[in-house]
Ligand SMILES: O=C(O)CCC(=O)C(=O)O
């Protein structure tokens with residue numbers, strides 16, 4: 638692990654926990670799982686009621702559109718423009734991952750806004766104000782991530798409830814907050830164990846961007862005895878929904894360039910994780926009730942996740 642200015646770079650051998658020296662050892666942060674065996678899906682289409690000819694267990698096909706989980710926002714039609722996605726992906730690879738294939742995670746820290754005293758002198762004048770008085774959005778993050786956040790702010794505005802949008806992109810009048818960007822790189826076959834993002838470190842309102850390749854993300858919620866009993870046999874009929882006695886699970890396909898927002902119940906009460914697989918079975922775009930699935934082989938995937946650091950948690954990477 639090394640700290641360079643506002644940048645904390647962690648080198649994590651595949652399959653090991655990201656370990657910390659503080660009390661968060663007991664909570665999950667980012668555990669990458671790697672497949673030990675090669676798996677493959679040769680056919681492009683698959684009927685979910687049949688066995689997968691490659692011999693792997695396809696499970697239920699994942700869903701492609703928003704899940705009925707309060708606080709989870711996902712619109713498959715809201716995508717980063719292709720050139721922006723390629724640009725950010727390349728920039729991250731070149732800057733953080735090119736020289737060491739063992740690095741699969743990088744954390745960066747910034748502020749939603751620099752206060753007057755923190756604002757860098759070189760910020761460009763806006764509305765005629767002297768440059769040293771201009772609060773700068775996402776100060777501390779590299780410029781390509783600041784631009785990405787600005788794109789996300791515009792892209793998400795029409796599809797998010799205003800309060801959720803405000804949670805992610807607070808107005809200038811609100812006190813400055815520390816933001817973390819975590820960049821995860823997944824080679825095909827790798828995943829991340831089901832987890833809830835650290836409760837002691839991160840606040841509400843998480844944005845995740847998928848780049849390079851899609852993958853299925855699974856959401857699981859443990860049920861109380863009364864919930865388990867009351868829904869007996871009456872869960873959603875959607876194929877991507879699974880329920881056993883004690884938990885419910887939804888699988889959502891995140892295509893490359895897509896954007897996921899987790900807040901409230903989705904952030905606090907559901908785990909999210911990515912199974913380690915070489916391919917994903919995804920429901921086709923036909924109307925509800927169709928059980929055809931399409932196999933997507935996983936490629937090199939990068940996710941960029943933006944989260945709020947709780948007060949006091951900023952010290953992790955040094956205060957910008
Ligand atoms: O790769 C992703 O999209 C999720 C990453 C994640 O959940 C995390 O780093 O906490």
Ligand SMILES: [Fe+2]
Pocket residue numbers: 832833834909
């Ligand atoms: Fe997470």
